[in-house]
Amino acid sequence: MKDGKKRQAVGIDFGGTFIKMALVSDQGEIKARSKISTRDASGQQAWLEVVARGLENMGAKPKDLAGIGVGVPGFVDYEKGFIYDLTNVPGWTAVNLASLLEKRFDLPARVDNDVNVMALGECAFGVGRAYQHAVFVTLGTGVGGGLLIDGKLYRGAYSMAGEIGHISIKMDGIKSPQGRGGLEQYVGNRRIAERAVQAIQQGRKSLISDLVKGDLSAVTPETISQAAKQGDALAGEVFDFVADCIATAFASVTYVIQPQVFIVGGGVSQSGAVLFDPLRRHLTERLSPYFADRIEIKVAELGNDAGVIGAATLLFEGAGRVV
Amino acid sequence: MKDGKKRQAVGIDFGGTFIKMALVSDQGEIKARSKISTRDASGQQAWLEVVARGLENMGAKPKDLAGIGVGVPGFVDYEKGFIYDLTNVPGWTAVNLASLLEKRFDLPARVDNDVNVMALGECAFGVGRAYQHAVFVTLGTGVGGGLLIDGKLYRGAYSMAGEIGHISIKMDGIKSPQGRGGLEQYVGNRRIAERAVQAIQQGRKSLISDLVKGDLSAVTPETISQAAKQGDALAGEVFDFVADCIATAFASVTYVIQPQVFIVGGGVSQSGAVLFDPLRRHLTERLSPYFADRIEIKVAELGNDAGVIGAATLLFEGAGRVV
Numbered sequence: 001m002k003d004g005k006k007r008q009a010v011g012i013d014f015g016g017t018f019i020k021m022a023l024v025s026d027q028g029e030i031k032a033r034s035k036i037s038t039r040d041a042s043g044q045q046a047w048l049e050v051v052a053r054g055l056e057n058m059g060a061k062p063k064d065l066a067g068i069g070v071g072v073p074g075f076v077d078y079e080k081g082f083i084y085d086l087t088n089v090p091g092w093t094a095v096n097l098a099s100l101l102e103k104r105f106d107l108p109a110r111v112d113n114d115v116n117v118m119a120l121g122e123c124a125f126g127v128g129r130a131y132q133h134a135v136f137v138t139l140g141t142g143v144g145g146g147l148l149i150d151g152k153l154y155r156g157a158y159s160m161a162g163e164i165g166h167i168s169i170k171m172d173g174i175k176s177p178q179g180r181g182g183l184e185q186y187v188g189n190r191r192i193a194e195r196a197v198q199a200i201q202q203g204r205k206s207l208i209s210d211l212v213k214g215d216l217s218a219v220t221p222e223t224i225s226q227a228a229k230q231g232d233a234l235a236g237e238v239f240d241f242v243a244d245c246i247a248t249a250f251a252s253v254t255y256v257i258q259p260q261v262f263i264v265g266g267g268v269s270q271s272g273a274v275l276f277d278p279l280r281r282h283l284t285e286r287l288s289p290y291f292a293d294r295i296e297i298k299v300a301e302l303g304n305d306a307g308v309i310g311a312a313t314l315l316f317e318g319a320g321r322v323v
Numbered sequence: 324m325k326d327g328k329k330r331q332a333v334g335i336d337f338g339g340t341f342i343k344m345a346l347v348s349d350q351g352e353i354k355a356r357s358k359i360s361t362r363d364a365s366g367q368q369a370w371l372e373v374v375a376r377g378l379e380n381m382g383a384k385p386k387d388l389a390g391i392g393v394g395v396p397g398f399v400d401y402e403k404g405f406i407y408d409l410t411n412v413p414g415w416t417a418v419n420l421a422s423l424l425e426k427r428f429d430l431p432a433r434v435d436n437d438v439n440v441m442a443l444g445e446c447a448f449g450v451g452r453a454y455q456h457a458v459f460v461t462l463g464t465g466v467g468g469g470l471l472i473d474g475k476l477y478r479g480a481y482s483m484a485g486e487i488g489h490i491s492i493k494m495d496g497i498k499s500p501q502g503r504g505g506l507e508q509y510v511g512n513r514r515i516a517e518r519a520v521q522a523i524q525q526g527r528k529s530l531i532s533d534l535v536k537g538d539l540s541a542v543t544p545e546t547i548s549q550a551a552k553q554g555d556a557l558a559g560e561v562f563d564f565v566a567d568c569i570a571t572a573f574a575s576v577t578y579v580i581q582p583q584v585f586i587v588g589g590g591v592s593q594s595g596a597v598l599f600d601p602l603r604r605h606l607t608e609r610l611s612p613y614f615a616d617r618i619e620i621k622v623a624e625l626g627n628d629a630g631v632i633g634a635a636t637l638l639f640e641g642a643g644r645v646v
Contacts, residue, residue, distance in 0.1 A: 075613055084613070133480035147580070149472065156581025157456035158617045163578040168609065171492045171571040179574050179609035248494040251502050252575055255486040257470070258479025286491065286502035290398055290407070294481045 006066035010055060011312030013114065014072045016088040021054040024312035028125030030305060032058035043091050048104050067108030068101050069314035071117030071307050078159045081111040110314040114307060116162060119146025120153050121310025122263050126301040133259040136300070137164050139268035143184040147257070167249040186245040189267065192221045196238045206234040225271035239271065240278045247282030254291050265300030329389035333378060334635030336437065337395045339411040344377040347635035351448030353628060355381035366414050371427050390431030391424050392637035394440030394630050401482045404434040433637040437630060439485060442469025443476050444633025445586050449624040456582040459623070460487050462591035466507040470580070490572040509568040512590065515544045519561045529557040548594035562594065563601045570605030577614050588623030
């Protein structure tokens with residue numbers, strides 16, 4: 001082994017629905033996978049047993065491992081490996097998950113926010129590998145983010161930085177527990193669907209109605225993006241608005257930290273040109289040329305694997321440019 | 324001399340009105356000063372001569388100096404010491420000021436944006452010296468900013484980060500060459516005055532009118548702050564609005580980079596409680612408790628000296644925590 005370093009780590013993507021695990025090389029390659037429903041691992045002890053079985057299933061031998069990394073959906077103190085609270089997963093308030101893992105497996109363990117971990121995966125082994133200063137954004141039910149600064153994941157003073165979804169784009173806008181006018185309140189999956197549905201209910205004709213066979217409760221951002229690709233006017237307007245909201249937040253981020261690139265992942269990022277063309281145009285309109293000329297927008301590459309790869313990457317300190 | 328290091332540097336605050344110079348120790352003490360009107364140093368050669376005379380007047384001996392640092396009002400590439408363009412000072416487009424200074428004085432020279440330099444001064448020797456993660460904001464004609472990350476000034480990927488004044492607080496707000504709804508468009512000195520004046524012109528009674536003896540063109544943020552301190556309702560409303568605009572931008576910055584503290588300088592920061600009480604209140608309203616509980620707001624300490632002290636501090640690499 002090069003430099004005596006352990007060249008594999010286990011990455012765990014601890015989601016509200018699935019716990020996904022992978023054995024990952026320090027080149028970002030997935031060597032084996034394991035997956036279980038989060039409902040089948042209720043409580044901390046059951047969760048640790050799921051990890052134990054996962055390690056066995058994947059043929060991961062502790063002596064070959066640099067350690068175990070976990071991305072969790074909630075607030076974390078990365079330095080301590082401590083979970084303050086998880087969104088949508090009961091039983092995980094004030095838990096030092098890193099020390100539970102270390103005791104159970106006698107291996108180094110690191111715990112970070114799920115979106116930070118995805119950002120790390122994308123920046124180490126995905127489309128971000130060419131950049132030193134990147135902002136990773138995931139568009140889905142909510143909007144999350146992670147920051148790469150000087151080639152390292154930046155977590156802020158208290159481990160919670162990167163909450164791109166809570167940037168206020170309208171000071172008098174929609175209220176939420178996180179403040180007013182947060183980006184997520186306009187471009188979260190449900191908000192996008194609502195916007196199209198409301199227009200249709202108010203009498204706008206749209207291909208969207210046909211695509212869901214009249215069942216407007218079935219409208220998703222994907223339906224709207226399909227309609228937009230076929231030239232539907234309403235769908236195009238909805239994506240133009242979504243793109244402009246995102247551009248407003250991206251412009252603010254660009255003025256504050258001036259990254260090289262925004263890397264956009266999550267379901268909505270699969271919409272292609274119907275999202276990215278107006279996003280680029282609005283972002284350019286919203287920046288002075290000194291900033292507009294220097295900022296790039298890229299689509300994330302690793303998809304659903306960003307979480308497990310990034311979680312494992314937490315252990316590869318010193319392996320290349322990461323952590 | 325400790326470690327053979329030069330323990331003094333010359334800091335230059337190159338403003339649109341004055342060129343202020345100071346001989347500064349590596350403890351942030353000002354040992355001597357020199358000041359000249361910017362109009363009397365028109366063009367690069369005249370400017371260099373002004374610096375030469377300033378050095379002489381201050382008794383600064385090149386052999387004792389770590390170098391010369393300059394803060395300039397405009398866009399700069401810090402790595403190269405290169406000025407792209409200065410706002411309000413003609414004749415400084417595409418100038419490598421660091422190399423001009425190095426050739427003329429045979430001393431190391433560094434050039435940075437004026438607000439970055441003030442941020443550095445405040446963070447090294449002012450109210451920011453206790454913090455590793457700080458955002459410095461100056462409220463004046465415009466709104467500028469500088470970022471301290473991990474104890475270092477952070478300039479972004481292309482040396483232009485920290486433009487807090489261009490954060491969009493209203494996506495459909497006031498247009499400017501920097502985009503739409505930028506903070507500066509609502510809380511720049513003139514905008515604050517306009518807001519009060521318009522209300523008075525529309526018939527609102529206010530102590531502000533008395534303070535300027537009816538001459539509404541003489542209204543400044545200072546007048547309004549005086550009136551607010553005496554309990555004037557309109558003045559209080561104007562400051563509440565200004566505070567809420569600033570809080571909106573601060574909330575976004577907090578969600579993105581989660582600093583420990585905002586350090587607020589510039590003329591408007593002298594307003595005291597009429598600004599800072601509503602600012603703190605609105606910021607708390609606009610953040611979830613995880614963020615609100617951890618963020619501080621402080622008033623800058625160094626006042627007009629932040630510029631020269633910070634500019635000199637550019638040269639004290641390795642002296643304590645700075646640069």
